[in-house]
Amino acid sequence: MAETESIFVKILTPEKPFLVKEVSSVEVPAQNGPYLVLPRRAPAMKLLKQGVIVLTEEGKTERYLTTDGVIKIRDNGCTILVKEALNVEDVNLDEIKKRLAVFEEKENRGEPLEAPEIKKKAFLQAAVGYFEKRTVP
Structure with a gap:
């Protein structure tokens, strides 16, 4: 992802880190509606509701069904804390x-x-x- 800006995302569950990677955008199901995280986003914390997290990288999307949780956005990265996550494709x-x-x-x-x-x-x-x-x- 050297040509485009990226954001570092971690999806963590109580058992283990579920996913750690760089992507171009992250869309999460925030309590007050979908929330899009792009590179260089201002720091923020949001409560998440159960739903689908969408990661986009070079035009390809990955979807993860998750429980409610929290997202912390800081320093061109975001950490998502949920109790459980499932890769939609798996x-x-x-x-x-x-x-x-x-x-x-x-x-x-x-x-x-x-x-x-x-x-x-x-x-x-x-x-x-x-x-x-x-x-x-």
């Missing part, structure tokens, strides 16, 4: 449905879900909806 819809079924089975047995499980279930439901919508012709 997702196995059947695997997501299996993970979701575990929570649904627990509820069907009359066992209440804990707060983290409720959030995880909501994220998986959103993922199923997003990916099923993408596969409709």
Whole structure:
């Protein structure tokens, strides 16, 4: 990316760094609407809602479905902190449905879900909806 300006982006989850790379732009699902981060952007912090982060590099886009979180923009870079992220291109819809079924089975047995499980279930439901919508012709 030597010819064009770039911004350094990190997507971090509690388990590990999910993604670290240079891109030409980052679009995030901020609480108050989509927020575009370009090189040399003024410092900022934004709350993120669950949604899709779009990274653009040399005209190509990558999409990541994420939970809610925070983005910090500073020094021509941005750090995105989320609980979970999925690369849209690498997702196995059947695997997501299996993970979701575990929570649904627990509820069907009359066992209440804990707060983290409720959030995880909501994220998986959103993922199923997003990916099923993408596969409709």
